Amino acid sequence: MKYEIIFSGIGGQGVILAGSLLGEAAVSCGLRAAQTQAYGVSARGGFTKTDVIISDDEILYPYALTPDLIIVLAEPALLHYLNVSNDNCKVIYDSSIIDASKYDLDKRYFGLPIVEIAKELGSARSANILSLGIAASFIVDISLEQLDNVLEKRFRGKILGKNIEILRKGIELGKSVALTR
Amino acid sequence: MTGKIGFILGNEAIVEGALVSGATFFAGYPITPSSEIAERASRRLPQVGGYYLQMEDEIASIAAIIGASIGGAKAFTATSGPGFSLMQENIGLAVMAEVPCVIINVQRSGPSTGLATKPAQADIMQARWGRHGDHSIIAISPSTVQECFDLIIFAFNVAETYRCPVLFMADATVGHLREGCVLRSKDEVEIINRKRPPEGLDEYYPYKADEDLVPPMATLGGHYLSRFHSSSHNEKGLPTSSPEEAKDLIKRLYDKIEKNKDKIVKYKTFDVDGSDYLLIAFGGAVRAARQAALDAKKRGLKVGVLQLQTVWPFPAEYVCELAKDKKGVVVPEMNMGQIIGEVRKAVPDAIPVVGANRYDGEPLAPYEIMKALDEVLSL
Numbered sequence: 045m046k047y048e049i050i051f052s053g054i055g056g057q058g059v060i061l062a063g064s065l066l067g068e069a070a071v072s073c074g075l076r077a078a079q080t081q082a083y084g085v086s087a088r089g090g091f092t093k094t095d096v097i098i099s100d101d102e103i104l105y106p107y108a109l110t111p112d113l114i115i116v117l118a119e120p121a122l123l124h125y126l127n128v129s130n131d132n133c134k135v136i137y138d139s140s141i142i143d144a145s146k147y148d149l150d151k152r153y154f155g156l157p158i159v160e161i162a163k164e165l166g167s168a169r170s171a172n173i174l175s176l177g178i179a180a181s182f183i184v185d186i187s188l189e190q191l192d193n194v195l196e197k198r199f200r201g202k203i204l205g206k207n208i209e210i211l212r213k214g215i216e217l218g219k220s221v222a223l224t225r
Numbered sequence: 226m227t228g229k230i231g232f233i234l235g236n237e238a239i240v241e242g243a244l245v246s247g248a249t250f251f252a253g254y255p256i257t258p259s260s261e262i263a264e265r266a267s268r269r270l271p272q273v274g275g276y277y278l279q280m281e282d283e284i285a286s287i288a289a290i291i292g293a294s295i296g297g298a299k300a301f302t303a304t305s306g307p308g309f310s311l312m313q314e315n316i317g318l319a320v321m322a323e324v325p326c327v328i329i330n331v332q333r334s335g336p337s338t339g340l341a342t343k344p345a346q347a348d349i350m351q352a353r354w355g356r357h358g359d360h361s362i363i364a365i366s367p368s369t370v371q372e373c374f375d376l377i378i379f380a381f382n383v384a385e386t387y388r389c390p391v392l393f394m395a396d397a398t399v400g401h402l403r404e405g406c407v408l409r410s411k412d413e414v415e416i417i418n419r420k421r422p423p424e425g426l427d428e429y430y431p432y433k434a435d436e437d438l439v440p441p442m443a444t445l446g447g448h449y450l451s452r453f454h455s456s457s458h459n460e461k462g463l464p465t466s467s468p469e470e471a472k473d474l475i476k477r478l479y480d481k482i483e484k485n486k487d488k489i490v491k492y493k494t495f496d497v498d499g500s501d502y503l504l505i506a507f508g509g510a511v512r513a514a515r516q517a518a519l520d521a522k523k524r525g526l527k528v529g530v531l532q533l534q535t536v537w538p539f540p541a542e543y544v545c546e547l548a549k550d551k552k553g554v555v556v557p558e559m560n561m562g563q564i565i566g567e568v569r570k571a572v573p574d575a576i577p578v579v580g581a582n583r584y585d586g587e588p589l590a591p592y593e594i595m596k597a598l599d600e601v602l603s604l
Contacts, residue, residue, distance in 0.1 A: 064232070064403055067232055067403055067404075068232040068403075071230065071232045071405045072232075076404075076405060077232065077403075077404065077405065078402060078403070078404050079232075079402070079403040079404075080398065080401065080402050080403075080588075081401050082342070082343075083342055084342060085257075085341050085342055103404075104512055104515045104516040104519065105512050105513055105515075105516035105590075105591055106398075106402055106404070106512055107588060107590070109590070109591070
């Protein structure tokens with residue numbers, strides 16, 4: 045069992061946090077995980093991504109070579125992943141902020157209004173947690189309980205409650221995409 | 226934190242390992258991609274009764290940790306390329322005055338400020354020769370988050386054992402990597418503290434070495450009069466221009482590391498027995514090398530990997546022993562080819578040695594090593 049997942053966007057969207065929470069939940073479930081990150085010199089803006097490798101075996105190379113899932117939260121990141129080599133990869137981009145009509149995308153690409161949905165649920169900034177839920181739905185070995193645990197370690201009060209709700213919505217959305225495989 | 230598994234950054238594991246080693250003093254000037262070390266040290270050291278000092282620059286940082294060590298503390302600093310350059314003069318002071326301390330360099334792409342957030346392994350020759358003057362140096366390089374924890378403890382141990390600065394040459398691929406890491410407790414690891422002079426001596430000579438070539442180190446301000454000198458000095462720690470004394474000192478500083486190489490050199494091998502080809506790597510490049518070896522196996526090739534956990538002193542004799550019956554050697558590095566020179570010096574001339582290099586700020590990938598392997602196969 046091995047999954048290669050990429051969260052991408054621009055600096056400030058919390059994509060690296062989403063990756064580290066997914067990795068932490070995987071390790072809590074007794075799996076192995078490696079999470080790498082790449083970002084530019086500015087604190088906000090600019091292409092940012094994190095690769096999360098989850099496996100039941102030792103992880104040698106910690107970067108995604110044949111990603112199974114790529115979540116794209118900003119256009120500069122989509123440009124980065126227009127030519128994905130893996131035929132079975134799913135690329136889910138945020139259709140509420142990216143106008144994808146100018147790109148010739150094949151059936152591996154799915155648009156979901158990620159920021160819009162997070163906003164409707166009361167926290168536009170939690171688009172990364174919605175993405176976390178989408179990604180987690182692809183990995184059957186990660187339990188909802190451990191995902192909740194990592195959120196509880198990271199957030200407090202009202203935002204924790206919102207994020208727990210948004211996580212569940214993400215899992216639901218992810219499953220609907222998976223069904224279209 | 227006993228035996229707890231954390232999903233943490235390599236940089237964070239370095240701090241936790243340093244604390245287990247008994248480090249109580251950090252002075253630094255945060256710089257990407259090492260900043261999480263300063264960040265965590267600033268939070269964790271006060272919790273264990275230690276000190277975190279935010280300095281005005283890297284020259285002050287290295288000076289402060291040398292001072293803290295002379296005062297009796299286990300001390301460390303962390304930086305990246307630009308700061309490492311600034312620290313060189315005082316690292317030389319720590320070599321000459323025999324002050325144990327650990328300097329962490331989370332390498333990034335250079336020269337100068339280069340690509341500030343991107344990885345490289347291009348300071349590895351600077352680690353060896355960044356100071357002026359004849360001397361040996363110890364440099365250790367981790368390839369996993371667990372090794373960040375385990376090898377920083379080893380780094381403190383060798384610094385204390387041999388009374389010398391130790392360079393911990395991580396890189397951005399490992400410092401900014403999160404993985405599961407077992408955070409061992411003090412009772413689960415070997416911790417070595419510097420040798421102290423025995424009590425009741427009529428006179429203590431701060432640079433009179435024992436048989437292991439290492440002089441016991443008294444704490445400044447303690448019972449004995451102690452001297453720490455950057456100029457050529459005699460056993461009493463007084464300046465000297467005697468050619469004999471100067472030569473003896475330089476020779477001893479060199480020999481205390483080179484003659485104890487068997488205890489300082491740490492390495493790991495993967496499938497080297499019966500292999501036809503050998504990959505020799507250190508730090509972050511090891512991960513790509515091991516994946517490449519596995520990919521090569523699927524092609525029916527027998528490829529072993531030698532991981533140099535200790536890069537300096539370079540284990541030339543061992544590299545020669547391991548490589549002498551191989552059909553070829555590939556040296557993957559995130560630089561234009563630095564350690565490959567040492568490998569070429571070590572292995573017999575008849576064996577082809579090819580580099581797999583990347584120096585654009587992106588991590589070295591397994592397929593690039595495979596390409597170099599194909600080049601060896603075609604020779």
